[in-house]
Amino acid sequence: MAALVKQAREAQAAWGALTPYERIKAILPVRDRVLDRAERFANVVHREVGKPNVEVVLGEVLPTADVVTYWADSIEEMLDPQEIALDPLSYPGKKGALHREARGVVALITPWNYPVALPLRTLLPALLAGNAVLFKPSEISPRSGALVAELFEGLLPKGVLTLVQGGGEIGAALSSADVDLVVFTGSVATGRKVAHACAERLSPCALELGGKDAAIVLADANLDRAANGVVWGALTNAGQNCAAIERVYVEKAVAEAFSAKVVALVKSLRENIDVGPLATEAQRSIVVKHVDDAKNSGGKMLAGGEKGEKGYAFSPAVLSVENDDSALMRDETFGPVIPISIVDNAEQAIARANASRYGLTASIWSKKVKVAEKLAKQLRAGVVTINNHAFTGALPNAPWSGFGETGYGITNSALALDALTRPRFVLVDKNRAKRELWWYPYTPTLDVIAYAFCALRSKSTGIFRKIGAIFTLARAVPKRLMGG
Ligand code: NAD
Numbered sequence: 001m002a003a004l005v006k007q008a009r010e011a012q013a014a015w016g017a018l019t020p021y022e023r024i025k026a027i028l029p030v031r032d033r034v035l036d037r038a039e040r041f042a043n044v045v046h047r048e049v050g051k052p053n054v055e056v057v058l059g060e061v062l063p064t065a066d067v068v069t070y071w072a073d074s075i076e077e078m079l080d081p082q083e084i085a086l087d088p089l090s091y092p093g094k095k096g097a098l099h100r101e102a103r104g105v106v107a108l109i110t111p112w113n114y115p116v117a118l119p120l121r122t123l124l125p126a127l128l129a130g131n132a133v134l135f136k137p138s139e140i141s142p143r144s145g146a147l148v149a150e151l152f153e154g155l156l157p158k159g160v161l162t163l164v165q166g167g168g169e170i171g172a173a174l175s176s177a178d179v180d181l182v183v184f185t186g187s188v189a190t191g192r193k194v195a196h197a198c199a200e201r202l203s204p205c206a207l208e209l210g211g212k213d214a215a216i217v218l219a220d221a222n223l224d225r226a227a228n229g230v231v232w233g234a235l236t237n238a239g240q241n242c243a244a245i246e247r248v249y250v251e252k253a254v255a256e257a258f259s260a261k262v263v264a265l266v267k268s269l270r271e272n273i274d275v276g277p278l279a280t281e282a283q284r285s286i287v288v289k290h291v292d293d294a295k296n297s298g299g300k301m302l303a304g305g306e307k308g309e310k311g312y313a314f315s316p317a318v319l320s321v322e323n324d325d326s327a328l329m330r331d332e333t334f335g336p337v338i339p340i341s342i343v344d345n346a347e348q349a350i351a352r353a354n355a356s357r358y359g360l361t362a363s364i365w366s367k368k369v370k371v372a373e374k375l376a377k378q379l380r381a382g383v384v385t386i387n388n389h390a391f392t393g394a395l396p397n398a399p400w401s402g403f404g405e406t407g408y409g410i411t412n413s414a415l416a417l418d419a420l421t422r423p424r425f426v427l428v429d430k431n432r433a434k435r436e437l438w439w440y441p442y443t444p445t446l447d448v449i450a451y452a453f454c455a456l457r458s459k460s461t462g463i464f465r466k467i468g469a470i471f472t473l474a475r476a477v478p479k480r481l482m483g484g
Helices: 002-017 020-027 029-036 038-049 053-079 117-128 142-150 168-176 188-200 223-239 252-268 281-296 346-354 369-376 414-420 444-457 463-481
Strands: 082-084 094-102 105-109 132-136 161-163 181-185 205-208 213-217 245-251 300-303 317-320 337-343 361-365 383-386 421-429
Touching: 002 094, 002 105, 002 132, 002 161, 020 053, 020 117, 029 038, 029 053, 038 053, 038 142, 053 117, 053 223, 053 414, 105 117, 105 168, 117 132, 117 142, 117 181, 117 414, 132 142, 132 168, 142 161, 168 181, 168 188, 181 188, 181 414, 188 205, 213 223, 213 346, 223 245, 223 252, 223 337, 223 361, 245 252, 245 346, 252 300, 252 317, 252 337, 281 300, 281 317, 281 337, 337 346, 346 369, 361 369, 369 383, 414 421, 444 463
Parallel strands: 105 132, 105 181, 132 161, 181 205, 213 245, 213 361, 245 337, 317 337, 361 383
Antiparallel strands: 082 094, 094 421, 300 317
């Protein structure tokens, strides 16, 4: 690993020294390459993780093209030095600017559930900002990872992007290597290990971890839209989505009608066309365990919930659940299950939605948009959508982040650059005076000036004392500048 990091570091020096425009020119072909290879991506991802081909094209290929366009259009301006305003009276002759420098060598460790879109939404801004990247895809989706790396073939100098294949031990080695930043997307348990490894080296990491998203359906919701949206939000990618709806809180007045619509929709879904199998047996056994646990705690099956014959199939399940005491309502399920729970009112729904270790996204379904917007402010979630769910991960200009154990990483939008670059403040001083007011020697005149500034700036100082301070400064500052 050390040799790969060394190679990346050497390559980064030259890559980071290019102008953003030169880097954009090098990387821009990725946009059409990903679109032109849509079918290949769809087939490979489908074979590796089982999702329907159309989900790969809609959820991974097309959004990636948007990601390239967004960063290519905006990175130059984002990296431009920004002037920092300085008070000319306190700091005469000085000009300061914030420069964003590439972080250096970035390790990118990703999961299998969106094996194309997820790595690319970090790879593109990381590379365009001038970093070198060591990219480790999940061992469950290595071919998809290889296709992602191939998008850059012939576009980058050797060492700027390195594909590192392997499992947990390789991820651990990368997190402990001499890199400048680890960007990690995956489970809370692994994220914690990565955070420990980075803390040992006092190196930053950006963590995007699990979720337990809630959807809140209010009595005045458009029930058809809410049912369609909740079913898609819970079952797309067979529920193996960090932002899958894993809890539904519905107001009593519409609970029966809403549940009936959800059940009818779920029963109409076609195996492998609308909902694929789970990606691994390990994932399926978690789902089975959660459903069993909910049933044992009083939950009632309303649809599905059976293991299928082929692959790791599991028929999409709907349950009515009365409380949040089971694993199904507490822990990340990552599978095609919709638990519906009845609440008395919006306040109760918000309280139950917020009572989670996670806090990725949440949705409110209501026709009263103003009321929903007010409620949105009370939700402990990095993304709140009103009358929709989860799709905003595909918007390159909208930040994606979370609360609590979902981690503190931010992807998409200019905010992602806070991790991928480091700030350098550069100050230029054109003041020709022999010395600054605050330099040596410390004299009684300097004492007088310091206290006069305090009196002048404090809001509690009376007007007469302020005028007195101005006169004091008018006398003392010139004296001080003359060496007094
Ligand atoms: P995982 O934690 O098992 O693995 C993720 C990656 O970490 C893989 O590449 C794996 O090889 C690597 N890894 C394993 N052990 C490691 C170690 N000790 N040190 C460093 N790396 C190691 O997660 P998964 O099952 O692949 O992915 C599913 C999880 O990802 C879910 O919890 C899901 O919610 C989360 N996720 C979050 C987001 C988000 O944006 N917040 C997006 C997608 C997925």
